[in-house]
Amino acid sequence: MSAAAPDTAVRTASLTRILIYCALILFAFYYLLPLYVMLVNSVKPLDEIRQGDMLSLPQQFTLDPWFSAWSTAQIGVQPTGLKPYFLNSILMVVPAVAASTLLGALNGYVLTKWRFPGDNLVFTLMLLSCFIPFQIVLIPMAKVLGLLGIAGTTWGLSLVHAIYGIGFTTLFFRNYYEAFPTELVRAAMIDGASFFQIFRRILLPSSGPIIVVTVIWQFTNIWNDFLFGVSFADSYSLPMTVALNNLVSSSTGVKEYNVHFAGAILAALPTLIVYVVSGRYFVRGLMAGAVKG
Amino acid sequence: MAQAATAPSARNYLQELLPRLVLAPSFAAVLIFVYGFILFTGYLSFTDSKMLPSFGWVGLENYSKLWALPHWWRALGNLGIFGSLYIIICSVLGLGLAILLDQKIRAEGVLRPIYLYPMALSFIVTGTAWKWFLDPGIGLEHTMHQWGWESFSFTWIKDRNFAIYTVVIAAVWQSSGFVMAMFLAGLRGVDNEIIKAAQMDGASNLTIYRRIIIPMMRPVFLSAFVVLAHLAIKAYDLVVALTGGGPGQATELPATFMYSYTFTRNSMGIGAASATIMLIMIASVIVPYLYSELSTGRKS
Amino acid sequence: MPFLEIKSLEKRFGNVDVLKGIDLAIEEGGFLVLVGPSGCGKSTLLNTIAGLETITAGEIHINGRKVNDLHPSERDIAMVFQSYALYPNMTVAQNIAFGMEIKGVPKPERDKAVNDVSETLQIKHLLDRKPSQLSGGQRQRVAMGRALVRRPLVFLFDEPLSNLDAKLRVDMRTEIKRLHQSMKTTIVYVTHDQIEAMTLASRIAVLKDGILQQFGTPAEIYNHPSNMFVADFMGSPAMNLIPASVEANGHGLRLSMPQRSGDPLTLALPEGAGRIAKHAGGNVIFGIRPEALTDPDGADRNSAGVVLSECQIEVVEPAGSDTFAVTHLGGKQVVARLRADARVAAGSRMKLAFNLDKAVFFDPGTQLRIA
Numbered sequence: 001m002s003a004a005a006p007d008t009a010v011r012t013a014s015l016t017r018i019l020i021y022c023a024l025i026l027f028a029f030y031y032l033l034p035l036y037v038m039l040v041n042s043v044k045p046l047d048e049i050r051q052g053d054m055l056s057l058p059q060q061f062t063l064d065p066w067f068s069a070w071s072t073a074q075i076g077v078q079p080t081g082l083k084p085y086f087l088n089s090i091l092m093v094v095p096a097v098a099a100s101t102l103l104g105a106l107n108g109y110v111l112t113k114w115r116f117p118g119d120n121l122v123f124t125l126m127l128l129s130c131f132i133p134f135q136i137v138l139i140p141m142a143k144v145l146g147l148l149g150i151a152g153t154t155w156g157l158s159l160v161h162a163i164y165g166i167g168f169t170t171l172f173f174r175n176y177y178e179a180f181p182t183e184l185v186r187a188a189m190i191d192g193a194s195f196f197q198i199f200r201r202i203l204l205p206s207s208g209p210i211i212v213v214t215v216i217w218q219f220t221n222i223w224n225d226f227l228f229g230v231s232f233a234d235s236y237s238l239p240m241t242v243a244l245n246n247l248v249s250s251s252t253g254v255k256e257y258n259v260h261f262a263g264a265i266l267a268a269l270p271t272l273i274v275y276v277v278s279g280r281y282f283v284r285g286l287m288a289g290a291v292k293g
Numbered sequence: 294m295a296q297a298a299t300a301p302s303a304r305n306y307l308q309e310l311l312p313r314l315v316l317a318p319s320f321a322a323v324l325i326f327v328y329g330f331i332l333f334t335g336y337l338s339f340t341d342s343k344m345l346p347s348f349g350w351v352g353l354e355n356y357s358k359l360w361a362l363p364h365w366w367r368a369l370g371n372l373g374i375f376g377s378l379y380i381i382i383c384s385v386l387g388l389g390l391a392i393l394l395d396q397k398i399r400a401e402g403v404l405r406p407i408y409l410y411p412m413a414l415s416f417i418v419t420g421t422a423w424k425w426f427l428d429p430g431i432g433l434e435h436t437m438h439q440w441g442w443e444s445f446s447f448t449w450i451k452d453r454n455f456a457i458y459t460v461v462i463a464a465v466w467q468s469s470g471f472v473m474a475m476f477l478a479g480l481r482g483v484d485n486e487i488i489k490a491a492q493m494d495g496a497s498n499l500t501i502y503r504r505i506i507i508p509m510m511r512p513v514f515l516s517a518f519v520v521l522a523h524l525a526i527k528a529y530d531l532v533v534a535l536t537g538g539g540p541g542q543a544t545e546l547p548a549t550f551m552y553s554y555t556f557t558r559n560s561m562g563i564g565a566a567s568a569t570i571m572l573i574m575i576a577s578v579i580v581p582y583l584y585s586e587l588s589t590g591r592k593s
Numbered sequence: 594m595p596f597l598e599i600k601s602l603e604k605r606f607g608n609v610d611v612l613k614g615i616d617l618a619i620e621e622g623g624f625l626v627l628v629g630p631s632g633c634g635k636s637t638l639l640n641t642i643a644g645l646e647t648i649t650a651g652e653i654h655i656n657g658r659k660v661n662d663l664h665p666s667e668r669d670i671a672m673v674f675q676s677y678a679l680y681p682n683m684t685v686a687q688n689i690a691f692g693m694e695i696k697g698v699p700k701p702e703r704d705k706a707v708n709d710v711s712e713t714l715q716i717k718h719l720l721d722r723k724p725s726q727l728s729g730g731q732r733q734r735v736a737m738g739r740a741l742v743r744r745p746l747v748f749l750f751d752e753p754l755s756n757l758d759a760k761l762r763v764d765m766r767t768e769i770k771r772l773h774q775s776m777k778t779t780i781v782y783v784t785h786d787q788i789e790a791m792t793l794a795s796r797i798a799v800l801k802d803g804i805l806q807q808f809g810t811p812a813e814i815y816n817h818p819s820n821m822f823v824a825d826f827m828g829s830p831a832m833n834l835i836p837a838s839v840e841a842n843g844h845g846l847r848l849s850m851p852q853r854s855g856d857p858l859t860l861a862l863p864e865g866a867g868r869i870a871k872h873a874g875g876n877v878i879f880g881i882r883p884e885a886l887t888d889p890d891g892a893d894r895n896s897a898g899v900v901l902s903e904c905q906i907e908v909v910e911p912a913g914s915d916t917f918a919v920t921h922l923g924g925k926q927v928v929a930r931l932r933a934d935a936r937v938a939a940g941s942r943m944k945l946a947f948n949l950d951k952a953v954f955f956d957p958g959t960q961l962r963i964a
Contacts, residue, residue, distance in 0.1 A: 137331070
């Protein structure tokens with residue numbers, strides 16, 4: 001999907017082109033619609049949503065739903081808003097992303113530049129681990145977290161995410177380093193550089209793009225995770241997604257749609273920002289994760 | 294011979310082992326936390342585990358119970374409907390958008406990110422947005438009534454027979470842009486000389502796409518199928534946020550089934566059995582695919 | 594005592610024998626070229642000397658020291674890679690100094706060494722650039738600079754010119770030769786280009802399928818190839834290898850080769866072709882280089898072994914400096930190298946001069962040279 005890719009040689013007549021533009025714009029509306037609905041309705045008072053329609057702009061603009069979602073809305077039994085859970089998510093994401101990226105880089109380095117008998121089997125097993133349905137590990141994981149004494153903690157969640165991220169990060173770095181010239185590693189060996197010196201001085205400085213891709217991929221996946229959060233967190237260590245779901249689906253009291261929408265945007269904001277800032281890398285990660293081994 | 298083979302150094306035997314030592318913790322983690330856990334769950338599916346893991350061997354009892362449960366059949370049936378519609382609609386929509394976007398569209402740089410951004414969102418966010426937008430009380434139906442179209446009715450999300458299709462709508466919204474990106478990359482990889490040759494043969498645009506370009510997208514279709522199938526089998530968060538599996542059991546999927554039997558209905562043995570079946574489903578899609586990918590990769 | 598010595602070296606990858614018992618030795622200041630078709634094991638051999646690949650059996654000695662088990666950085670060697678392998682994130686100066694930096698050489702000393710080397714190679718103006726900002730030829734120089742600065746006992750070159758365009762390749766070839774003459778260091782150089790091998794080497798080792806075919810000076814290799822593979826591989830256009838039968842008549846021996854039409858072509862062998870006598874009544878492979886098969890006026894007047902014979906010319910290829918004429922003998926296409934202005938037309942018959950002093954003979958069975 002690089003911008004430099006050549007355009008197609010197919011030529012189209014101008015009437016067709018107008019129709020193509022119309023279709024494309026129509027689809028753009030379809031994809032933007034839910035975001036638009038969330039945005040406009042998050043700044044309306046509740047009455048206006050109930051009596052008006054969801055697509056119209058707010059007549060009375062208010063940021064109260066945002067404040068409420070952030071700091072006072074009822075999550076479970078506590079009127080804390082989403083703020084503490086947002087922090088939980090950050091505390092969960094940062095160490096997990098850092099650890100899995102670092103390990104992935106080292107693994108990719110070993111698997112491509114220091115090959116040994118059986119390395120392909122090791123890689124295949126790591127690769128397959130990317131695709132397992134996590135339901136299959138929920139029961140033993142819950143038990144192990146209990147044994148380690150980190151059940152229901154943010155650290156525990158972080159560990160879980162780091163472990164199940166290794167497969168993907170290793171895949172990313174292995175594919176990237178596969179294309180990295182082995183002669184450079186050999187030259188550095190002759191220059192007397194050690195295993196870690198070669199990694200740090202020769203490979204790492206050239207790894208910028210793949211680090212960005214991996215960090216974005218891991219960040220997005222871990223931030224957006226729901227299953228591990230809902231399975232392993234206690235009510236104080238819930239990540240943002242689980243807290244949002246609790247807010248939206250709690251059956252008590254009035255349904256504050258505007259607060260729900262504001263909360264949903266808050267939960268989406270970090271990954272959306274990452275996407276807007278570095279969409280190119282985001283797409284590259286998606287592709288790398290989707291296709292090939 | 295891509296390796297910078299390890300040179301034996303009398304000076305330092307450790308240096309030679311170092312690469313494997315560096316890899317070892319990750320590999321051990323994967324062995325234990327993935328493959329060990331799979332074995333453990335597989336084992337539990339043959340035991341009388343209820344609320345907690347227990348190791349009384351009951352043979353295939355959990356599996357026979359599972360396959361006798363209408364609830365499980367419901368989940369599988371829903372997965373069949375959801376999975377096939379999700380895969381087909383995403384592929385068709387993705388390919389269509391990619392082809393349209395590949396016509397030297399000026400605004401491509403603006404449109405492409407718009408089609409793709411849902412992929413950056415959590416399924417919980419997607420579920421929340423669509424849950425209220427499709428809610429007859431305040432969403433689309435309500436809006437249409439406000440606009441004066443009183444007879445408009447769209448109550449799928451509350452309807453046992455149609456709720457599963459709302460899951461399809463939301464899931465397609467989330468993933469089709471990504472499939473579009475995959476196809477767009479595939480289209481950009483088509484050699485323009487082939488297209489020019491076809492034009493010289495007098496082929497119309499429709500013919501060029503139908504007979505030449507789309508058949509060349511075979512590998513992309515395959516990748517898209519694998520990715521989407523595996524997402525469908527894993528689908529959990531979206532259903533939880535959108536419908537909570539309801540109304541009734543109308544939108545239960547294997548993933549939600551597994552969770553509720555394991556953690557809320559205290560039938561861990563049956564939950565483990567359903568998880569094992571999910572793994573088998575995914576493996577039957579992924580393993581042949583990766584096998585062919587890896588073996589062709591080795592040849593080239 | 595040889596400076597670099599390789600004894601019964603073997604290398605196995607899994608079940609594949611890549612090198613099968615290689616013995617080589619080169620004196621100090623020698624220029625050893627390893628040449629052969631791709632997959633012959635020449636790069637693997639170079640890598641084992643560098644210590645980048647382990648060996649299965651045998652010994653490698655550099656300057657009297659056994660280096661089998663030494664790390665590449667401890668063998669006192671330097672290597673220039675095919676892709677140049679310049680560290681992309683470092684400047685030219687940092688590239689050249691990296692090895693010293695790892696060893697902990699103080700900065701002023703490093704700077705001086707970089708300065709000296711860059712002067713020798715005339716790359717001073719490039720020192721602050723990154724490799725991506727250099728042309729192919731400049732990268733090549735920097736790669737040599739990185740090797741030179743180590744002042745190694747042995748330089749290893751792995752096809753260093755194969756990524757350059759044709760003209761630059763010739764220039765750099767001359768430059769490497771000049772550098773070797775002034776520095777007088779020992780060099781091991783891998784190439785698949787037999788012209789590079791001939792022009793640069795003091796010794797050539799020809800490899801095929803992991804077996805050393807011949808080891809000798811360029812002249813030995815060219816004039817007295819030890820088998821048909823070496824004869825065919827070295828030289829361009831390749832040596833003509835013509836199946837012929839040896840016949841004895843009253844006076845001596847003659848070669849007989851069938852032509853496409855008419856009687857077989859016969860050539861009387863000069864006196865003293867003693868070793869051929871054993872094959873009288875049998876078959877040999879008659880090897881003659883295109884330049885020893887020419888028009889009568891272009892033949893070597895000092896040679897006693899020139900024999901004239903009429904051949905059917907099938908194709909004529911003027912190449913500017915020479916004209917190549919193709920004929921057909923013994924069921925093989927045969928190339929003759931004529932003077933540029935030789936009068937010759939395709940489809941005609943003309944007399945060609947065979948310089949039998951330069952001819953070689955091979956056993957068709959063993960493919961080894963018999964005379």
